[in-house]
Amino acid sequence: MTSVKMFREESIEDVIDGYSYERIESISKFLLDRTKQRPEIGIICGTGMGGLADMLEDKEIFPYKDIPDFPVSTVPGHSGRLVFGNLNGKSIICMQGRFHVYEGYSVWKCAMPVRVMKLIGVKTLIVTNAAGGLNRNFTVGDIMFIKDHINFPGFGGDNPLRGRNDDRWGPRFPPMSNAYDLGLRQLARTVAKELNLEKYLQEGVYCMLGGPSYETVSEMMALTLLGADAVGMSTAHEVIAARHCGIRVFGMSLITNICVMEHDSEKPLANHEEVMETGNRRRKDLEKLVTGIIMKLDTV
Numbered sequence: 491m492t493s494v495k496m497f498r499e500e501s502i503e504d505v506i507d508g509y510s511y512e513r514i515e516s517i518s519k520f521l522l523d524r525t526k527q528r529p530e531i532g533i534i535c536g537t538g539m540g541g542l543a544d545m546l547e548d549k550e551i552f553p554y555k556d557i558p559d560f561p562v563s564t565v566p567g568h569s570g571r572l573v574f575g576n577l578n579g580k581s582i583i584c585m586q587g588r589f590h591v592y593e594g595y596s597v598w599k600c601a602m603p604v605r606v607m608k609l610i611g612v613k614t615l616i617v618t619n620a621a622g623g624l625n626r627n628f629t630v631g632d633i634m635f636i637k638d639h640i641n642f643p644g645f646g647g648d649n650p651l652r653g654r655n656d657d658r659w660g661p662r663f664p665p666m667s668n669a670y671d672l673g674l675r676q677l678a679r680t681v682a683k684e685l686n687l688e689k690y691l692q693e694g695v696y697c698m699l700g701g702p703s704y705e706t707v708s709e710m711m712a713l714t715l716l717g718a719d720a721v722g723m724s725t726a727h728e729v730i731a732a733r734h735c736g737i738r739v740f741g742m743s744l745i746t747n748i749c750v751m752e753h754d755s756e757k758p759l760a761n762h763e764e765v766m767e768t769g770n771r772r773r774k775d776l777e778k779l780v781t782g783i784i785m786k787l788d789t790v
């Protein structure tokens with residue numbers, strides 16, 4: 491009896507009343523009152539990819555801890571700052587550090603900043619992440635444009651849209667086909683070609699798991715059978731929240747490690763230091779790619 495009551499209380503307070511439209515509106519107002527920037531482009535930096543925020547000019551930085559009602563980042567490789575700034579004259583808002591379910595946050599809370607972005611005026615979201623490569627054709631350092639995702643936590647009902655739906659965000663049952671905008675992917679391919687990055691380019695399906703443990707060999711094999719090309723611990727919930735409120739999305743994974751799919755293998759397994767190191771090593775190409783895409787966004 492007690493556990494049922496606990497579950498109900500939690501879901502009413504947090505999911506229904508906790509981050510109401512008005513509460514998220516007050517977070518966005520807090521920010522808009524303190525910056526003249528009115529960005530239509532948002533970026534979420536993956537592990538080790540905080541350099542994407544550092545490249546902005548005329549930065550205005552809001553540490554998460556100073557934003558009322560905002561969660562804080564607890565993971566190495568995620569600075570925990572909301573950065574406003576310009577990139578070749580375009581106004582950008584960038585999450586230099588995201589929230590993960592394994593940090594203890596509910597999945598809707600991890601996705602909540604996307605709704606803040608929506609109320610700030612964001613129309614296009616660029617999501618990046620570090621991921622393990624399941625596809626045997628992938629190598630460390632490859633950049634995978636995400637064409638679709640498998641939201642594994644969602645299979646069990648852990649979806650950021652769980653709870654009462656507020657139609658001001660979007661419909662109760664939003665479609666998720668074409669979640670990763672085809673036009674943006676084509677644009678990104680053109681930009682990558684111009685930058686001579688084609689040799690690193692992959693396109694595929696990203697699978698989100700809850701983490702923080704990396705996958706067992708059998709889990710990796712199962713994900714491969716499901717059609718996943720890369721596996722990580724983020725992104726899907728952010729994209730669902732973005733699509734629900736009408737933000738178009740471009741997503742890319744940096745393949746930071748290759749998943750070893752042999753039982754009893756001596757090969758080194760995934761570790762967070764390697765993930766961050768690959769992010770740092772490939773940072774310049776990622777920055778060039780994101781800059782190139784942003785410069786041409788008006789064309790699609």
Ligand SMILES: O=P(O)(O)O[C@@H]1C[C@H](O)[C@@H](CO)O1
Pocket residue numbers: 535536537565588590618619620621701722723724725761762765
């Ligand atoms: O925030 P992302 O998805 O880029 O971070 C990945 C998943 C874990 O947080 C971490 C594991 O090393 O990298």
Ligand SMILES: Nc1nc2[nH]cnc2c(=O)[nH]1
Pocket residue numbers: 620621622623699701703704705721722723746747749760765
């Ligand atoms: N789940 C998962 N997340 C990652 N993030 C970076 N590499 C990996 C990986 O191999 N597995």
